Amino acid sequence: MAQMQPARPTEGARRSLPMGISESMSDDAQRLLDELHVRQDAFEQQAQLVRQLQTALQRAQATNQELALVADRVTDAILICDAQRCISWVNPAFTRLTGFSLTECHGQLPEELLSGPHTDAAIVAQINQSLAQGACVERLEVCHHRKDGEPFWVRRSVQPIHGPDGQINRYIEVLTDISDTRRSAAEHARRLEVEVSLAAKMAFLSRMSHSMRSPLNAILGFTQLLNMADAASLTEPQQRHLQHIHTAGHQMLSLLDQALEFAQLDDKAVGIRPQRVELAVLLKEIRAALEDQAAAHDITVVVDCPSLTVWADANHTRAILMNLAVNAIQYSPHGSTVWLTGKAAADERLGVIEVRDQGFGIDAGDMQRLFQPFTRLESATRSPATGNGLGLAVSQRLAELMHGRIDVTSTLGHGSVFALRLPLAEMPGSGRAGAQGRGQEPAVMLPPLRVVHIEDNALNRSLVEAVFAAYPQVRLFSAENAAEGMAAIENTRPDVALVDINLPDGSGLDLCRRLRAQTEFRKLPLIALSADALPDHIARALQTGFNHYLVKPLQIPRLLGILATLPSAQAAPPTN
Template identity: 40%
Template sequence: LAQSRAKSQFLARVSHELRTPLNAVLGFAQLLIGEETGGDAACAQRLRRLEHIRTAGRHLLSLIDDVLDLARLEGGELRVELRPVALAPLVEGSLPLLQPLAQARRLQLHTGALGQVVLADAKRLRQVLLNLLGNAIKYNREGGTITIDALDEHGAHGEPQVLLRVTDSGRGMTPAQLERLFQPFARLHADAEQIEGTGIGLAIAKTLVEHMGGSVAVRSEVDVGSTFEVRLPTAQASVPAAADPALPAGASEPAPTPAARRRRILYIEDNPINALIIRELVARRPDLELDVAGDGAGGVACARRWRPELVLLDMQLPDCDGLEVLRLLRAAPETATTPVIALSANAMPADIEHALAAGLADYWTKPLDFKVFTARLEQLFGPAPPR
């Protein structure tokens, strides 16, 4: 037990220490991209260079997430929550994320019958589907096709199952490549062809499906294509299916835009670069005003004095942790009902779950995706007024 706890603490620390500088790299890259509004050749060249920085940063973030996922899976620390999941909305919510990549390679995405409901973890099944679809795009031929469909089948003992299939018209794989396909970091010559990826995604997908009581198989023929088959138990028809997890928990329709009064947000954060990024983002909305406090005690004092409508809270502060700050805010009558949202580089699921159970309104992880952050502000405060 002590060894498992030490491993979890180590992974949490590694995640936090790697994500914090990445938040600055990706954050300022996104800010600079937004500022390049000129139409001349020099502006276009700067945009290309900034996009290279952003792409490399996102690739590194993906690698960090994959390595941590693999470590948690191998250590038995990543839990799945099995519930009925309808395949059609899951697929419909996933395809828009990959459409730009598919369009860039002139690929046609087709969907077949997807009316089944499976017993799975909705978030993790979506992760598996995005990995399989992403590979089908990367390893396909220009102008090729990808088809997603599902079949009703039965297991060895007659139990009802669903076979979710992702079929591509790509290069296919040899028997020797298929033997190594699900081994971590086995990229099958992708490095030589400069195809982006970590070589961990399929190993994670296979293990996730097995944790959900299913299996993954592949059929492939060189120069014809590949079909990945995810076999999962069929859910009981009488149980309501889980919604697509694309939207964050607690998301709701945007609130009406208030009158001219500027609404106050307090950000409790000791890292000045992280604070600067949020200040730049909030400054884009003339109806919002951001104050920053550099430690927990100062943050609580500012919140009691200023009474902001929202507190953004870093979970690792120099004088105390975020949960202690939350406890102090809840104990003060001036801030007892103020919404508090974590904004943290600690992305370990167990820590997020514990923090939400303690009373946080939501938990947003760094590095920030500016579009997601802006959308979440709109959910809380309504659309931004014209400048």
């Protein structure tokens, strides 16, 4: 479009121009003014463009800072490699995982940097082949080695990045540490192998026991017939030899029974029926049962036990104490005393039953072997022991199954003390449930609480029931699996939940996630109970949402200390 020429001044306008301003000068001023306006508009457009560029630059800087923050905080190791797959950048997680800094690994190939003796060459070849064909690598598990040579397992993902020309100009790689998962899988496989081995051992022992009982039956039966015959027909040495055969046969039968019992103690199906056991009554029964044996050895058995109740299997507790008392009588010198005493260890909420003798004692070097199967210690003052060395091993295992243990202290020349420790059913003087207030108060006071306990093991549920037996203000709701536990929590709205990690229908971690996803249970105190003491697993449970993690065997004082800090229940549980 042709530029419009400014209109020339009319005759009247020319006559009105100021003195000294010609017509041509007026035209130049107008042209300069128009050009000034044009340049001013251009400057304004450039200024606006500069502001837009500054804004875009600020946004890009903010985005880069956020990306840098993500790269610094992400737990997975991230690498950026050039077109030749040489490392150009790594995030801090890569350094934490491998031990290599960016300076140390810059310009190196990931496979050459991280491969070692445990790295599968076939997997590395698979990675290189896939990338050479332009394909990506998705979640491929491979073992690599850290800077110090330690092997670790990762899940590798490699993504090629194409440039404007369509050619690959870089690679982005992510390494996810799966060492814990691999260890857990290996541990699970090992446990399965052990369980299969135990099952095979049980089957073998059962068959052996059945097969050996038949010839033993014949040996013992015919020796009894010979004993019943006319004694005059046998010489004295023959009668003595016959008695030796009879004694050895009974020892063989006892060994079979105890070996089978010891093997069954590793079976989860072992019969444990916990209940309240009054120790004073039980110790008096044991003294009466051993009266003849003690008299034969000129041993005095003394019982000293206040009113004390433990939570245990009555038959197994009796068997343990009988075995300890028989050993004490056997290893005590004639004319000495064996004490059976009971007391409460209030700080541990345990009942302690001590069997004390005046025998020669046990050498410190023998303490480590004391509870090993088929181990017999010889006494310096008496004839060698006639047992088979399984009694103490069986007793210790039974004590552990009842959440207890057997401790030993001994001084050469001054005798030994075997102490059986079992959970208290109630504190001394507290009375049965409902009798609180007439006796001594529990060592730790608890507010009124509603507690849901989720545990598939009946003995563990009984232990928790025993813990709260002295607290009538605590209402306990027990569940055997995750589904029942979830229903109990939703129905009772508890003040705290005690959750086993390994449940038959799912993980306690999954249950925790489900609870934390619901608004009404987001702040519910959750306490994990597990036999798994690995630090990584404890950290994972706490990260999932558990407030506390208690390792079995349960530390009762710690549990009570945690519960004592909880607020009281605000409302009664709903009724169905």
